[in-house]
Amino acid sequence: MTAQTIIQSLASGLLMGLLYGLIAVGLALIFGLMDVVNFAHGEFLMIAMYATFFLFAFFAIDPLLSAPLVAAALFVFGAVVYLLIVRFAVRAKANAGMVQIFSTFGLAIVMRGLAQYFFTPDYRSVTHSWLGGKTVSIGGIFLPEPQLIGAAVAIAAFGGLYFFINRTDFGRALEATREDAGAVALVGIDKNRVFALGWGLGAALVGLAGAIMSIFFYIYPDVGASFALIAYVTVALGGFGSVFGAFAGGIIVGLVEATTALLLPPSLKAVGIYAVYLLVVFVRPRGLFGSM
Amino acid sequence: MTITRRNVLLGATAVAALAPIASRAQTSEVVIGVLYPLSGASAQQGVDAQKAYEAALDVINKNHEFDLPMAKGEGLSGLGGAKIRLIYADHQGDPQKGRAEAERLITQEKVCAIVGTYQSSVAVTVSQTCERYQIPFMSADNSSPSLHARGLKFFFRAAPHDEMFTKAMFDFYDALKKKGTKIETLALFHEDTIFGTDSANAQTKLANERGYKIVADIKYRSNTPSLSAEVQQLKVANADVLMPSSYTTDGILLVKTMAELGYKPNAIVAQAAGFSEKALYDAVGDKLEGVITRGSFSLDLAAKRPMVGAINALFKEKSGKDLNDNTSREFMALVVLADAVNRAKSTDGEKIRAALAATEIPGEQTIMPWKRVKFDEMGQNNDADPVLLQYIGGKFVTISPPQGVVAEAVWPMK
Numbered sequence: 286m287t288a289q290t291i292i293q294s295l296a297s298g299l300l301m302g303l304l305y306g307l308i309a310v311g312l313a314l315i316f317g318l319m320d321v322v323n324f325a326h327g328e329f330l331m332i333a334m335y336a337t338f339f340l341f342a343f344f345a346i347d348p349l350l351s352a353p354l355v356a357a358a359l360f361v362f363g364a365v366v367y368l369l370i371v372r373f374a375v376r377a378k379a380n381a382g383m384v385q386i387f388s389t390f391g392l393a394i395v396m397r398g399l400a401q402y403f404f405t406p407d408y409r410s411v412t413h414s415w416l417g418g419k420t421v422s423i424g425g426i427f428l429p430e431p432q433l434i435g436a437a438v439a440i441a442a443f444g445g446l447y448f449f450i451n452r453t454d455f456g457r458a459l460e461a462t463r464e465d466a467g468a469v470a471l472v473g474i475d476k477n478r479v480f481a482l483g484w485g486l487g488a489a490l491v492g493l494a495g496a497i498m499s500i501f502f503y504i505y506p507d508v509g510a511s512f513a514l515i516a517y518v519t520v521a522l523g524g525f526g527s528v529f530g531a532f533a534g535g536i537i538v539g540l541v542e543a544t545t546a547l548l549l550p551p552s553l554k555a556v557g558i559y560a561v562y563l564l565v566v567f568v569r570p571r572g573l574f575g576s577m
Numbered sequence: 578m579t580i581t582r583r584n585v586l587l588g589a590t591a592v593a594a595l596a597p598i599a600s601r602a603q604t605s606e607v608v609i610g611v612l613y614p615l616s617g618a619s620a621q622q623g624v625d626a627q628k629a630y631e632a633a634l635d636v637i638n639k640n641h642e643f644d645l646p647m648a649k650g651e652g653l654s655g656l657g658g659a660k661i662r663l664i665y666a667d668h669q670g671d672p673q674k675g676r677a678e679a680e681r682l683i684t685q686e687k688v689c690a691i692v693g694t695y696q697s698s699v700a701v702t703v704s705q706t707c708e709r710y711q712i713p714f715m716s717a718d719n720s721s722p723s724l725h726a727r728g729l730k731f732f733f734r735a736a737p738h739d740e741m742f743t744k745a746m747f748d749f750y751d752a753l754k755k756k757g758t759k760i761e762t763l764a765l766f767h768e769d770t771i772f773g774t775d776s777a778n779a780q781t782k783l784a785n786e787r788g789y790k791i792v793a794d795i796k797y798r799s800n801t802p803s804l805s806a807e808v809q810q811l812k813v814a815n816a817d818v819l820m821p822s823s824y825t826t827d828g829i830l831l832v833k834t835m836a837e838l839g840y841k842p843n844a845i846v847a848q849a850a851g852f853s854e855k856a857l858y859d860a861v862g863d864k865l866e867g868v869i870t871r872g873s874f875s876l877d878l879a880a881k882r883p884m885v886g887a888i889n890a891l892f893k894e895k896s897g898k899d900l901n902d903n904t905s906r907e908f909m910a911l912v913v914l915a916d917a918v919n920r921a922k923s924t925d926g927e928k929i930r931a932a933l934a935a936t937e938i939p940g941e942q943t944i945m946p947w948k949r950v951k952f953d954e955m956g957q958n959n960d961a962d963p964v965l966l967q968y969i970g971g972k973f974v975t976i977s978p979p980q981g982v983v984a985e986a987v988w989p990m991k
């Protein structure tokens with residue numbers, strides 16, 4: 286194993302990890318806000334990828350240009366999902382936890398089924414784009430441009446989110462609602478509006494990730510499943526509800542995955558991720574940056 | 578409403594009176610279960626398979642002039658012109674769902690045979706279930722050699738398995754080597770279910786026997802989000818031939834990741850699966866000029882046997898695609914099965930099994946480059962000759978075996 290191999294693996298792992306973080310942050314945001322795990326998170330990613338694909342296929346819009354459009358569309362979608370489904374699920378009088386799980390889980394299955402019905406199960410790809418297949422080589426280390434841009438977008442998104450939560454009125458309202466949803470009503474904050482915007486924001490972030498990913502990944506109705514699983518681990522590792530935790534968790538997952546594949550047969554690379562996760566659960570059950 | 582004794586008696590009489598009609602009606606159709614992934618990661622293969630079976634059904638149930646078993650005349654003459662009806666079921670690529678659906682097809686839908694299943698891992702459980710109920714299982718497109726090696730009585734496969742496919746690859750390497758091409762090292766890249774592992778085992782065995790060195794043997798988890806680490810290892814090994822055994826999703830990601838990490842293999846010889854799917858070439862075909870894949874079918878055969886072109890047209894009308902390695906095998910599987918039911922003159926599992934065991938269809942009466950269809954005691958057809966196809970200028974040309982060659986192989990690939 287040469288130094289070059291190790292650096293290449295770590296670089297690939299870091300780039301992928303930043304994307305994992307971007308995919309997971311929406312999940313962490315929504316959970317932090319209202320203690321609901323969105324089991325349709327992978328399907329949100331899937332429709333974002335399809336939206337990017339169709340904008341490319343019908344209007345020849347490059348994924349980089351359509352990324353803000355897709356994020357905006359997903360924002361609306363996320364808010365609507367809250368207003369039409371989750372709002373009622375959290376009101377359940379009995380078994381509220383189960384009702385929440387099954388409502389988003391059911392949504393995931395419906396979305397997958399509809400995607401298969403309307404888009405067919407065929408594998409789609411954005412065949413040519415500004416960045417697709419381009420790669421930068423620095424001293425024999427190859428850094429694919431789509432992943433580089435993805436990493437930059439992820440860092441920018443986290444920076445923006447940090448600013449948004451800590452420096453804006455809405456961000457403060459978000460934090461306050463998360464601390465005590467009952468008390469904020471007393472100071473005139475509409476809880477439903479904050480939740481809807483929270484869901485919109487969470488969905489917009491995964492929309493951004495989906496648009497970037499469609500440059501270098503195949504698209505089909507089940508594409509969200511494997512990424513969603515990683516997103517759940519990322520969030521649990523970083524700490525449920527912690528936005529910064531999702532960022533750090535993503536990077537850790539990416540690096541651990543790459544390192545495991547160097548040391549063990551690649552079919553076992555998920556083992557490394559879950560081993561680290563187990564370790565964290567033993568040592569720090571609320572996750573690395575969890576504040577609960 | 579209250580149910581009186583008279584109602585019950587009336588009902589019973591009606592059922593008794595209708596029963597003979599019902600049983601007579603049953604013999605006018607032969608029900609066969611078709612078990613595929615119709616949702617989940619491999620749903621597209623299931624959808625394509627459906628089209629292949631619809632094409633075969635058309636040929637069997639309607640009158641065609643093709644020189645194929647069951648094509649002439651309508652339905653199965655041995656059963657008084659009975660038509661075949663297919664019942665589709667979805668196993669989602671999951672062996673346990675496959676087992677449950679096979680059981681449902683047999684006990685509730687009363688199918689007389691099952692054909693399937695794309696993934697070899699699902700064929701394992703489905704064929705065991707069929708064996709238990711004494712119903713023939715026709716393996717259309719599973720290629721793992723360990724499937725027939727279990728010695729099941731009700732397992733039949735007309736198409737080649739991966740040891741036969743792999744032998745064709747190594748025969749081809751030997752021939753190239755004799756002409757002075759340098760082929761010494763191989764890199765294996767395979768997914769971790771029975772398809773990938775069986776394929777890699779066959780490749781390892783032949784490589785050892787014939788003196789090729791395996792410099793990388795990478796087993797990966799299917800539908801993984803990233804293949805960078807795997808491709809990095811392939812790149813470091815830089816073998817003379819890269820031999821992937823991958824389904825469509827991983828195949829696309831493999832080719833994309835190779836391009837991103839600046840790895841240009843000298844040659845790729847694929848164990849079909851993803852590498853015979855249109856979706857893969859739509860996505861990354863521009864990076865695959867000169868890729869070689871094994872196959873059981875070649876459209877080049879249409880020049881010699883016009884029926885192949887006509888049946889391809891029939892399938893294309895339904896699916897918008899040309900027949901490929903998978904869909905051609907699926908088509909033939911139903912034809913071979915229908916031929917056996919016809920000779921059995923019965924829908925009884927044991928009788929169909931006996932008829933299948935006695936199958937003897939000459940190669941010219943198939944759409945495949947096979948010598949004939951004849952099953953050995955394991956239910957495997959050993960006279961199904963595989964072909965090697967090379968992707969050149971947007972289509973496949975046959976480059977091996979020698980008797981079917983249309984073009985000289987381009988080596989190394991572009």
